[in-house]
Amino acid sequence: MARIGILGRTFAATWLVTATAWAQSAQIQGKLVDEQGGALPGVQISAIDEEKGVVARQVTSGTDGFFTLVALLRGRYTVRAEISGFKTLDRRGLVLDPGQVLDLGEIKLAVGALTETVDVVAVTPVVEIGTSQKSYTISDTQVRELSLNGRDFTSLLKTLPGVATNDTGFRLAFNSTEGFMVNGLRQSMNNVMLDGTPNTDTGANDGQYTQLSLDAVGEFKLQNSAFNAEFGRNAGVLITSTTRSGGQQFHGTLYGFRRDGKWDAAPFDSLTGAKVPLDYKQLGGNIGGWLPVPRLSNASNKKVFFFFNHESTRAERPLNAFLDVFHPDLLTGDFRRLLRFNADGTPVNIAGNSLNVGT
CATH class of the missing domain: 2.170.130.10 (TonB-dependent receptor, plug domain)
Structure with missing residues (x-):
């Protein structure tokens, strides 16, 4: 037996500000536009880990309105978009898997005070279109x-x-x-x-x-x-x-x-x-x-x-084991069973013969 x-x-300790594990990290990307469809540069985008209640990543949208939040660990996130002259937008309930690229597409911001907030809850899973995997x-x-x-x-x-x-x-x-x-x-x-x-x-x-x-x-x-x-x-x-x-x-x-x-x-x-x-x-x-x-x-x-x-x-x-059991002839000193056989099945008789090296 x-x-x-x-x-x-x-044991795992995670500091959200310096998240590593790039090969397993996920990312969120999208484009910020106004109500007329024009690109919004300079929008502050934050990825907030809902379980930990901390900002995991923060970027600013480019001149074309695009943004990418990289090196995010698996979990549930809220994406927050803020810029002066527009209402703050919260996109909640975004679930990220390891290595996932989540594309939110175009995100429209409504004109209004920065203190006003528009909440959008992800009721259904977002289709992943950022990769072809x-x-x-x-x-x-x-x-x-x-x-x-x-x-x-x-x-x-x-x-x-x-x-x-x-x-x-x-x-x-x-x-x-x-x-x-x-x-x-x-x-x-x-x-x-x-x-x-x-x-x-x-x-x-x-x-x-x-x-x-x-x-x-x-x-x-x-x-x-x-x-x-x-x-x-x-x-x-x-x-x-x-x-x-x-x-x-x-x-x-x-x-x-x-x-x-x-x-x-x-x-x-x-x-x-x-x-x-x-x-x-x-x-x-x-x-x-x-x-x-x-x-x-x-x-x-x-x-x-x-x-x-x-x-x-x-x-x-119990563990399985395979053992070799000697034939009774070998135990009595009869080693003829170890000899090679002729084409007709009869054993080769080596008694009195000279054997070449390697035979």
């Missing part, structure tokens, strides 16, 4: 609420079109993937990214250096065509995942998980019909919130946020 103990911790996003709610074999969040990729895997049984989820094959490509052609950094095992090219705890995953995304210029290395699909982040309030979770082999079916190739023993346990917890930092972050001006996750895994299950 093999016993395996795994201890995992995830084809992708699928799995949210953190789906990751945490759906029952997953081995608590491995990457197994949800099997629910997406064009994804196949040759692994259907239970396995421990750390430091590996299930060898996904997407659109007929080999599993060694996949790219795996974690918070903007490569997470692909460059040795075997089909696994991950670090596998996140199920409860530390923000969301993850599969891109299978028309990648942006920053992605490369492998010719296959891109699997990107992000960690969760803290917010204005402190929130935490304690959890426990156990799987017992008594509830499993016997393997189809079992000669005795006996079940495979298994005792799999995971215990952990997480907490997220804001951090006080002198001259930077305090209770009235929160700008530094953290998320901490601790998880331990203990598993007991």
